[in-house]
Amino acid sequence: MPTRRFEAxxxxxxxxxxxxxxxxxxxxxxxxxxxxxxxPTVRAVPYRWRGKDLRDLGERAGELVPVGRGGDxxxxxxxxxxxxxAPYATSTLWGAVQYLGAGETxxxxxxxxxxxxxxLEGEGVWTQVDDDPLHMAAGDLILTPSWTWHEHHNPxxxxxxxxxxxxxxxxxxxxxxxxxxxxxxxxxxxxxxxxLSEPSxxxxxLSERHFGGGxxxxxxxxxxxxxxxxxxxxxxxxxxxxxxxxxxxxxxxGAARCGHAHVRFADPTNGRDVMPTMRCEMHRYLPGHTAxxxxxxxxxxxxVFHGTGAVVLDGxxxxxxxxxxxxxxxxxxxxxxxxxxxxLFAVSDAPVLEALALHRTEQIPATTDVL
Numbered sequence: 195m196p197t198r199r200f201e202a203x204x205x206x207x208x209x210x211x212x213x214x215x216x217x218x219x220x221x222x223x224x225x226x227x228x229x230x231x232x233x234p235t236v237r238a239v240p241y242r243w244r245g246k247d248l249r250d251l252g253e254r255a256g257e258l259v260p261v262g263r264g265g266d267x268x269x270x271x272x273x274x275x276x277x278x279x280a281p282y283a284t285s286t287l288w289g290a291v292q293y294l295g296a297g298e299t300x301x302x303x304x305x306x307x308x309x310x311x312x313x314l315e316g317e318g319v320w321t322q323v324d325d326d327p328l329h330m331a332a333g334d335l336i337l338t339p340s341w342t343w344h345e346h347h348n349p350x351x352x353x354x355x356x357x358x359x360x361x362x363x364x365x366x367x368x369x370x371x372x373x374x375x376x377x378x379x380x381x382x383x384x385x386x387x388x389x390l391s392e393p394s395x396x397x398x399x400l401s402e403r404h405f406g407g408g409x410x411x412x413x414x415x416x417x418x419x420x421x422x423x424x425x426x427x428x429x430x431x432x433x434x435x436x437x438x439x440x441x442x443x444x445x446x447x448g449a450a451r452c453g454h455a456h457v458r459f460a461d462p463t464n465g466r467d468v469m470p471t472m473r474c475e476m477h478r479y480l481p482g483h484t485a486x487x488x489x490x491x492x493x494x495x496x497x498v499f500h501g502t503g504a505v506v507l508d509g510x511x512x513x514x515x516x517x518x519x520x521x522x523x524x525x526x527x528x529x530x531x532x533x534x535x536x537x538l539f540a541v542s543d544a545p546v547l548e549a550l551a552l553h554r555t556e557q558i559p560a561t562t563d564v565l
Contacts, residue, residue, distance in 0.1 A: 238284045238493065238523035239276035240507035245314070245498065245517015252293035252355045266375070267300050267346075268293050269358065272495075274521055280363075283521045284493035286543045287472075288360040291519075294319055294348045302345035302376030307362040308423065308469045309344070311336040312497055312539050314357055314517055318350035323427050326400045330356065333431025333499060335459055335539075337468055339423035341372075343379065357497045357519065359541045361471040401427040405462050412463060424461035424468040434459075438478040438537075453483030453532075466545075473544040479503065479532035487529040487558040494542035496520040501536035505529070527558055 203209055215222060228235070251270060261268050271290040272283035283289035288307070294300060302322075311321065317331035324342045338344040348354060365371050398406065404413045405426040434457060441455035459474040460466065467473045479485065479501075487506070496505065498518040505512050505520055506529040512520065514536075522528055530538070547553035 234491065234525045236285070236523045236525060237276045237278075238274045238282075238521060240510065240512075240523060240526050241272075241274055241283075241521045242505075242512040242514065243272055243519045245515060245519070248291045248517060248519065249355060252291055253353070256293045256295045256353055261294070261298055261300055266303055272519060272521065274523075276523075282363045283495055283519075284363070284523050286361065286364040286367075286493055286546070287495055287541065288358075288362040289495045289519060289521070290358040290360075291355055292346075292358050293353060293355045294346055295353045296348060296351045298348050300346040302343050302379045303374060304341050304343045304376075305373040306340050306370055307360045307365045308340040308471055309338040309358060309360045310469070310472065310474065310541065311338070312357045312359070312474075312499075312541075314355070314497060314499060316352060316354045318352060319346055319348045319354045319356075321346050323401075326427060328399045328401075328428045330354070331431065333434060335429040335434075335468075335474060337424060337427045339421070339427075339469060343376065345376065345379075357539075359472065359495055361469070361543070364471060364543065364546065399428055401425055402430075406430075420463060422470050424459075424463075424466075426462050426468075429459050429468075434476050438476065442478065442480065450480060453480045454478070454485060469545070470549075471543060471546050473542045475540045475542075477530070477536075477538045477540065479530055479536040479538075481532055481534055483532050485530040487527055487560070488555060489525050489527040489558065490544075490555040491524050491553055492543045492547040493524050494522040494540050494544075496522060497539040499537040499539055501532065501534040503530065503532040503534065503536040506531070 212222070248270065255268055255270065259268055269290045269292045271281040271288060273279065273281050274283055277285070281288070311330065313330050313332050313334045313336070315332050317329070319330045321328045321330060321336050321338065321344060323338050323344045328336050330336055362371070406428070437457045438455040441457075442450055442452060444451055455478040457476050459468050459476070461468060496519070498514045498516050500516060502513070502515050505514055507522060508527050514520065530536070544553060
């Protein structure tokens with residue numbers, strides 16, 4: 195935060211000026227320091243939450259805390275140590291793990307902060323978004339865009355935990371948070387004659403049937419205005435996995451062409467990011483590959499899906515394993531090293547930085563290896 199430098203002087207007129215300025219809730223710029231800095235001043239710090247801890251604590255919460263005890267959700271939010279106790283993973287992103295036990299339902303609500311779910315393991319839960327039921331399985335990305343009704347159902351016998359990300363801190367900073375509970379709103383059966391207690395949803399959701407047909411295949415004759423978010427609400431792991439393998443391996447021989455594959459989840463109608471405030475990406479690193487070190491403005495959260503390796507943030511090595519969640523604050527140097535094949539899901543605020551022409555990336559020359 196900027197600080198004031200001025201103190202009482204021997205000049206009575208100047209002291210009186212400063213007193214009158216303060217009384218009118220004004221501050222003289224010439225007496226402020228720290229307002230404009232050579233590089234970003236970032237309060238959030240790089241941090242890793244271990245997947246084992248998140249799973250264990252989620253299971254304990256599932257035994258002790260009912261879903262309806264508060265906020266309609268059983269969620270453990272990531273609290274960055276640099277943010278003074280706020281329940282935020284970075285200054286712009288909320289990150290959390292959500293636990294839903296067998297037979298439980300998290301009731302419907304909606305809010306202006308946009309949300310997404312990335313399933314780290316298991317399947318069987320389904321999320322209903324504005325009356326469209328979306329089956330959730332490991333590796334799937336599920337969108338619940340701003341101001342859409344959404345609820346979660348687990349009709350099976352196995353609990354599930356998944357990763358949540360929201361743009362809540364950003365929307366809060368803009369004074370634009372609105373929330374509305376479902377107030378008795380009840381999901382309709384997934385298909386005629388099917389009970390909500392049954393463990394399956396349609397093979398393809400409505401959004402998938404319209405917009406998930408494949409590259410370049412969109413429904414014709416659409417006349418409704420396009421939403422600000424992607425109309426495709428479920429991105430299946432089978433499609434993501436195929437795209438990553440296609441980048442990595444020669445189609446004829448199957449031999450690896452490179453050590454890193456990278457895909458961005460996009461709105462199939464225009465190629466833009468899935469949300470106007472959040473970018474979602476998937477990275478795959480082959481064993482032994484080391485990614486170049488770089489830093490960029492804007493913050494990100496990384497979820498480790500498969501494999502082991504290390505993420506080096508500002509020179510500090512964090513060994514990672516499936517289920518780990520990692521906060522990467524703005525202008526933090528980042529480097530990735532894969533021991534096994536390493537699959538990383540990343541969500542960032544990059545669309546906001548790009549829209550404001552504030553996105554900046556810097557490659558860091560190789561130095562002494564800290565690994």
